[in-house]
Amino acid sequence: MTAKPAFDLLFRNAATRAAASPVDIGISDGRIAAIAPRLACETVEIDLGGRLALPGFVDTHIHLDKAFLLGRCGHDHKSLGDAIRAVSAMKRDFTVEDVYARGARVIERAIVAGTTRMRTHVEIDPRIGLRGFAAVKALKRDYAWALDLSLCVFPQEGLNNDPGAEELLIAAMRDGGEVIGGCPYADTDPNAHIARIFDLAQEFDVDVDLHLDFDLDPSWWHLEEVCRQTERRNYHGRVAIGHATKLSALPPERLKAATARLAASGVAVTVLPATDLYLMGRDATHNAPRGLTAAHRLVADGVLCSVATNNVQNPFTPFGDASLVRMANLYANAAHAGINEFDACLDLVTDLPARLMNLRDYGIAVGNPADIVVLDTDSGPNAIAELPDVLMGFKRGRKVFERQRPTLFRP
Structure with missing residues (x-):
């Protein structure tokens, strides 16, 4: 029986600029440990629902x-x-x-x-x-x-x-x-x-x-x-x-x-x-x-x-x-x-x-620090076109801020 990988945090259904469809991103010890569809792991999960994840x-x-x-x-x-x-x-x-x-x-x-x-x-x-x-x-x-x-x-x-x-x-x-x-x-x-x-x-x-x-x-x-x-x-x-x-x-x-x-x-x-x-x-x-x-x-x-x-x-x-x-x-x-x-x-x-800036550890890639921000949109072009809110951010896998999406109160 293959053991499930151990993550401290798992992003589900993240849109990235590198993948054609949403992927999961596993975080361990402040770094990105895995990027793949449907990662199997029991840990804290954040479902991004297809929203865009960027490396900040x-x-x-x-x-x-x-x-x-x-x-x-x-x-x-x-x-x-x-x-x-x-x-x-x-x-x-x-x-x-x-x-x-x-x-x-x-x-x-x-x-x-x-x-x-x-x-x-x-x-x-x-x-x-x-x-x-x-x-x-x-x-x-x-x-x-x-x-x-x-x-x-x-x-x-x-x-x-x-x-x-x-x-x-x-x-x-x-x-x-x-x-x-x-x-x-x-x-x-x-x-x-x-x-x-x-x-x-x-x-x-x-x-x-x-x-x-x-x-x-x-x-x-x-x-x-x-x-x-x-x-x-x-x-x-x-x-x-x-x-x-x-x-x-x-x-x-x-x-x-x-x-x-x-x-x-x-x-x-x-x-x-x-x-x-x-x-x-x-x-x-x-x-x-x-x-x-x-x-x-x-x-x-x-x-x-x-x-x-x-x-x-x-x-x-x-x-x-x-x-x-x-x-x-x-x-x-x-x-x-x-x-x-x-x-x-x-x-x-x-x-x-x-x-x-000659940064050698930047980007959403395995081994890099888990510096990730989530935008309320689904693609890179839409990040420019829509001026979306930045919903949350993480530094070395730790959440540093979160912004609530606005709620419409319909009559």
Whole structure:
């Protein structure tokens, strides 16, 4: 007599993106132990009734340290520079407790929206010092039960032009920084900024994630220098650039060449729809450009891409709820994605950002952590089309939240 497998938890009738029909998913010791139809086991069962199970959303680019700042400053920011200056003035007064409280609000919203992995960009400079970093390190520790948080430290307001920033950046890397970022367009010497960030990345053996080319003037850019440094340092697959809105302003032949350059050098692109749409094209009197790079089309041509949150309710983006299914839907609308491209849009907040972050244990597969979220729909395309509720989430097999389906009270 064959013994039944032992599971701690069993999902029945789960729709997945890999299977043509619903399957059962067995969980043991916090990991996925089996995936098959009609698994035999006596344990705690949750019948998903054909609803979609995903391995959780992955947010590659968010700013926890400067979220929820609306009301602290007048909101009349008509450009990226205005937004940077507004936050710069405020962050001198940020405390560890303040950053922690605002970051926690974002993380809790992200958790109940189905996010299980996240990379936060943390500003390091003489105005904020290491206070924001200390707060986000505490958030990483305190929310590890529901979300894996990776810390990318970067100088938002430049490096060569900001005495003391580099020393603080190095201190943060020595104290737990996991990725290093940069903001070349804020520096008086952008190429030197890029080179120094790569120097530090190699010194600490970490990946690079840069804010880059965030405007609509295609007559100049820093993309080529980033690709050149990536190849020179043998950093293929370890570099990402965020925003890259200049790509949206390129004519077809130049875009084709830029796409080939990114693909060849292994530089990934993160598109940030809410911020990119909000800040780009604001000086247009009519027929305003979208400023949104078509990530899913870059993917089709060999470039690794993701779609992410960026900012939540601050001068850069005065709205947001940290929901990546909503962000993917917004992206699909603005990028004119067709129905046959909806699956590709869902990839941009799941499998592809996991690859961008070099996560080796992501996905609904035997042996991986049981990080699973359940959506109130039955397929990947419908996750984009319907904006369904995220009904429940599990981290390493433990339930971390549940949302009740609404009930209609008919007369």
